[in-house]
Amino acid sequence: MPFTPFHLGPALLIGLLFFPFLDLVSLLVSSVIVDVEPLYLMTQHAPYLHGFFHSYIGGTIIGILVATGMYPIRSWLQKIIALFGILQRSSFHRILFTSILGAYSHILLDSFLYGEMKPFYPWDFNPFLNAVSALSIYGFCSISFILGLIIYAYRATRGWRTGKSIGLTTSPVRKMLIIVMVTVIAFGLWLLMSSLPFWEPKLRVNLHHHRPVRLPQETFLRLG
Secondary structure (H helix, E strand, O other): OOOHHHHHHHHHHHHHHOOOOOOHHHHHHHHHHOOHHHHHHHHOOOOOOOOHHHOHHHHHHHHHHHHHHHHHHHHHHHHHHHOOOOOOOOOHHHHHHHHHHHHHHHHHHHHOOOOOOOOOOOOOOOOOOOOOOHHHHHHHHHHHHHHHHHHHHHHHHHHHHHOOOOOOOOHHHHHHHHHHHHHHHHHHHHHHHHHOOOOOOOEEEEOOOOEEEEOOHHHHHHHO
């Protein structure tokens, strides 16, 4: 994981940029609660820290659990965020979608850092590992948090002056975000496809006998 609080940066930025279409509180909670798993595994002295719940199947389960827990207390949560100038009423479907999205964002960020992770479990491969440096991931999380605070401060100040809640994301910003997200998704799909194992047997020329030698399948899986 980037250290757990770092996950709040992207969640805060995305939540504010897409406010009120995403449930902000659910996004913040689900983006960090995934790290309950490594904390528990530490207490068990497990040889690994990122297991089943650091996969997209596990993240889906976490998102459902978070949404199930958040929805009954939504009225109480709304009173708390109202103190920060945020007025938001969300349906269960919005909370559920946002909670799963938050868990997925956590898993995606961790996928770049940890070889033990199997984000697409039960398939045992991680196409994102080392595609981006750890420093870049931490930098992205930190910058996202700073930008999120700036956006909140600007909207909260404007809201307090007008007596309204923080505003919606403007149309130009939404268009820019759509372009960025499509680019990121396309890049992720490219990494995924380029990492899929090729099952066709390959040939190598034996320099001593000048004839092709068929290598075992396991050789290419290890080298890949």
